[in-house]
C-alpha cells in the first residue's frame with residue numbers, strides 16, 4: 275500500500291525553494307534563511323477524540339490536522355516552511371483514506387506556501403490517527419512568546435469565539451498571515467492561539483507571564499455559532515465563547531497605546547484584506563488573578579481551577 279500511495283502522492287506535492295531534498299530519500303533536507311531560527315511544533319489527532327470517522331469527511335480531517343499545526347506557528351509569529359505527516363490508518367480502505375486526507379492537506383499547504391517534506395504511513399487494526407509536525411522559521415522581528423505580557427497591557431483577540439463544535443472546528447483557518455503582519459508592524463508583547471477555550475488559554479498566557487487579567491464580558495466577540503449552540507444547550511452564548519475551545523484565534527497582549535491603534539486601524543481588514551476584526555477584551559493586572567467584569571461593571575473573581583476542564 276505504501277509504495278502505491280507514494281506513487282500517487284509524489285506528483286501532487288509541490289516544490290519549495292527551501293526544500294533541498296524532498297520525499298524519496300531517508301530524510302528530507304531544508305535550507306534555512308540566513309540568521310533564522312527553526313520553530314518546530316507537533317500535534318496528534320485521532321478518531322474518537324478530535325473527530326469521528328466515519329461520519330466526517332476525511333478531506334476536512336486532513337485539513338484540520340495540518341491547520342492546527344500552522345496555527346501554533348502563527349501563535350509564535352513564525353513563517354511556515356514545511357511539514358512532515360505521519361498517518362496511522364485502519365487496514366480496510368487505507369489507500370483511499372490516505373489519499374483523501376492528503377487531498378484535504380495539499381490545498382492548504384499550497385495556500386500557505388509550505389511544502390510537505392516527508393512523512394510515513396502505516397496500517398493497523400485500530401482507529402485513524404494523524405500526526406503532523408510543522409517547521410517554521412523566525413522573522414527579523416523574532417518570535418512571539420506567551421510569557422512576556424506585562425501589567426497594563428491590553429488583551430486583543432482576532433475574530434469571534436464559541437460554538438466551533440457545530441462545524442467550524444474542522445475548517446480551521448490558521449492566522450499565520452495575520453500574526454506575521456501584526457508582529458511586523460506593531461509592538462506585541464505576548465500571544466498564543468486559542469485551542470482549548472478563550473478563558474483557559476488567556477489564563478495560560480497570564481500564568482506564563484506572571485500577571486492577572488480583568489476580562490470585560492460585554493466586549494468578548496461572540497460567534498454566531500455560540501448563539502446558535504446556546505439555544506440547544508441551555509448555557510449562555512458568553513459561556514460558550516469563554517469555554518468551548520477550538521476557535522484557533524489569536525490572543526495577544528500589547529501595550530495599551532498599540533491596542534488603541536490596532537482597534538482604530540483594524541489592519542487585518544484594511545491592510546491584509548481579511549475579514550478578521552481585532553477586539554480589546556481586557557487588561558493585564560499585576561496580581562495573578564482572573565477577574566470578569568459583567569455588563570453592570572461588577573467584578574467577579576474567577577477561581578483559576580475552574581478553567582481546568
Ligand SMILES: [Mg+2]
Pocket residue numbers: 345346349466467468469
Ligand atoms: Mg497553541
